[in-house]
Amino acid sequence: MQIKIYSQNFDLTESFKEYLDEKISHLDKYQENILDLQVSLKRDQHHKKGEVYSVEVKIVLPQKKFIIIKESDSDPRRAVDMAQEKIARQLIKNKNKNISKLRKNIKSFKSLKFWKRKDS
Numbered sequence: 001m002q003i004k005i006y007s008q009n010f011d012l013t014e015s016f017k018e019y020l021d022e023k024i025s026h027l028d029k030y031q032e033n034i035l036d037l038q039v040s041l042k043r044d045q046h047h048k049k050g051e052v053y054s055v056e057v058k059i060v061l062p063q064k065k066f067i068i069i070k071e072s073d074s075d076p077r078r079a080v081d082m083a084q085e086k087i088a089r090q091l092i093k094n095k096n097k098n099i100s101k102l103r104k105n106i107k108s109f110k111s112l113k114f115w116k117r118k119d120s
Contacts, residue, residue: 030091036060
């Protein structure tokens, strides 16, 4: 899985980049066939409460499926954590949906006439 990181008005330090890689690389255990993963980091200073950090994660899966998650928080690490949790939930949901479709197709295939055994 290749991770692309984009930043806008955000000082991307080496320690934060390692933290981001650690959090995002754990997504492989939920879905093995992630084709592309993009992380966009943005700092917005025009809020009344001070700086707000936004994290946007785009994941491309097979069959042209996309998962896009956006999170904002005053702490960039907390925003990454929240985005990672949401992505994990979405990947699990997608994986369960694919498994249930596969099981349904197998069940319908087994119910066909030629599949049933004849008693001797």
